[in-house]
Amino acid sequence: MMNLFHFLHLLSAVTWAGGTLFFGLVLMPAMARRPAAEAQALYEGIGRSSGLLMGISGVLVLVTGPLRAVFGGGLTQWSDLWTPYGLMVISAFVIAFVASGVDGASRGRMRRAFEDPATYPEVAGVAARRNAWVSGGAMVALILIMGALGLGMY
Structure with a gap:
């Protein structure tokens, strides 16, 4: 079971x-x-071809991460959430959840901006810059956390 969660988590x-x-x-x-x-x-066009895949992979990341922690033995009781390992798992979950929310809000802002071509460049530019910083920063943080967990640095 653990190998399945691990594989699904990495793939997603x-x-x-x-x-x-x-x-x-x-x-x-x-x-x-x-x-x-x-x-x-x-x-x-991009939404039609990638929306479902990205939605499913995002949900799988959020579901399989905690399942890996539990079935992998890192979180066996509630008090384990307050260990360094547990705090890293919580941090990764929160970062992924917040990054998804900011990404969704930025995409929504851009979609609404399409309706007003006069203000589109400014609104879309702000949304794109904010999303780039949050997405990029979140992915760097998640990679660092996953690297630390994978190397046993907890």
Whole structure:
């Protein structure tokens, strides 16, 4: 069972993190530099082809991470949440959850901005920059936490 959770967690994390970084660091800034109608067409095309995959992978990351911690033996009782290992697991979960929320809010802000081409460049630019910083920072933090957990540095 642990191997299944481990495999699903790694597969979904790579998919979610890679997609999040590509969207936040490459696509959103590129769309912010395009006219609103062109950016909207690109956004809708990407959403149709990747939305379900990204949604499923994000949910799997949030579900399989804690399951790995429990079934892997790192969290066997409630008090284990307050150990260094438990605090790292909690931190990773919170960072992933917040990053997903900020990403969703930024995408929503951009979608709403499509409706007003006059203000689109400014609104989309702010949304893209904020999302890039949060997505990039969150992924660096998560990679550091996962590296520390993988190396037994807790």
